Amino acid sequence: MKFARKPRIPAAEPASPRVINELVEIADYISHLRQEIAALRANELTRDRIPMAHEELGNVLAATAGATNQIMASAESMLSLPHDASYRENVEAHIYEIFEACAFQDITGQRISKVVEALRQLELRLARFASAVKARDEAGYDPTEAERRKRADVLLLNGPQIDGPATSQDDIDALFA
Amino acid sequence: MALDLSMPILVVDDYQTMVRIIRNLLKQLGFEEVDDASDGTAALARLKSRKYGLVISDWNMEPMTGYELLRHVRADEGLRTTPFIMVTAESKTENVIAAKKAGVNNYIVKPFNAATLKTKIEAVCGA
Numbered sequence: 173m174k175f176a177r178k179p180r181i182p183a184a185e186p187a188s189p190r191v192i193n194e195l196v197e198i199a200d201y202i203s204h205l206r207q208e209i210a211a212l213r214a215n216e217l218t219r220d221r222i223p224m225a226h227e228e229l230g231n232v233l234a235a236t237a238g239a240t241n242q243i244m245a246s247a248e249s250m251l252s253l254p255h256d257a258s259y260r261e262n263v264e265a266h267i268y269e270i271f272e273a274c275a276f277q278d279i280t281g282q283r284i285s286k287v288v289e290a291l292r293q294l295e296l297r298l299a300r301f302a303s304a305v306k307a308r309d310e311a312g313y314d315p316t317e318a319e320r321r322k323r324a325d326v327l328l329l330n331g332p333q334i335d336g337p338a339t340s341q342d343d344i345d346a347l348f349a
Numbered sequence: 350m351a352l353d354l355s356m357p358i359l360v361v362d363d364y365q366t367m368v369r370i371i372r373n374l375l376k377q378l379g380f381e382e383v384d385d386a387s388d389g390t391a392a393l394a395r396l397k398s399r400k401y402g403l404v405i406s407d408w409n410m411e412p413m414t415g416y417e418l419l420r421h422v423r424a425d426e427g428l429r430t431t432p433f434i435m436v437t438a439e440s441k442t443e444n445v446i447a448a449k450k451a452g453v454n455n456y457i458v459k460p461f462n463a464a465t466l467k468t469k470i471e472a473v474c475g476a
Contacts, residue, residue: 237366240366248373267369331438
């Protein structure tokens with residue numbers, strides 16, 4: 173009985189120590205990268221912390237709007253009170269409504285602190301990751317951002333300054349004098 | 350010349366609380382005819398449907414800003430003489446100069462008080 177001859181496979185040459193070292197280094201780097209990606213805890217950020225921050229800021233917005241409306245409604249009511257014998261009593265009742273509305277600051281302060289902590293965690297983890305992988309920002313083109321900047325430049329949309337008005341009302345008045 | 354307290358005033362701001370504040374300040378000054386719009390586009394529509402004695406507008410609004418509204422008003426034959434006061438948090442000198450070049454009558458930087466608003470209205474509408 174004749175058997176078909178198997179084609180001969182050339183024996184692999186032994187890898188050089190230099191190649192082995194490089195492969196070990198690459199494996200170490202991949203292992204290190206996996207550890208750093210795990211340390212980012214990206215799932216926890218996107219599942220818990222960022223949605224929590226959105227929700228807390230939404231609540232802050234609603235609370236400040238609600239308080240402002242209550243304060244303004246009380247002030248408007250005071251302005252339209254009749255000047256009769258119960259004037260003082262009625263004014264005081266509205267003033268207490270304003271005090272109650274101002275309680276929003278305590279709660280919103282606590283909510284904002286939670287958001288600040290979430291941002292701090294995000295910043296720490298991203299900074300650690302960027303440092304570990306020696307990340308460099310890509311100078312890519314973002315058409316949406318470019319359009320936003322162009323509109324802001326053309327329409328002078330600078331927004332409020334951090335340390336108060338850049339030009340005082342007196343200086344503005346001088347320009348219109 | 351005394352202020353015409355019966356003249357209609359258009360307040361343009363996307364922040365309803367600010368509209369309410371300005372409306373109350375104007376009421377305190379004696380103005381009763383106050384309308385509002387939430388951006389430049391809505392304001393232009395109102396300006397074309399009614400003759401206003403004064404426009405008080407914010408700058409930073411979407412989709413049409415107060416600056417664009419001002420330029421539209423000054424370019425429109427029927428609206429170009431309408432007095433226009435900008436009330437805004439945009440306080441950079443470049444903003445003030447651009448608004449002045451575009452034909453704004455006065456400029457108030459936020460936050461402001463009733464006395465400032467009154468002084469500017471009197472200066473623009475001739476008290």
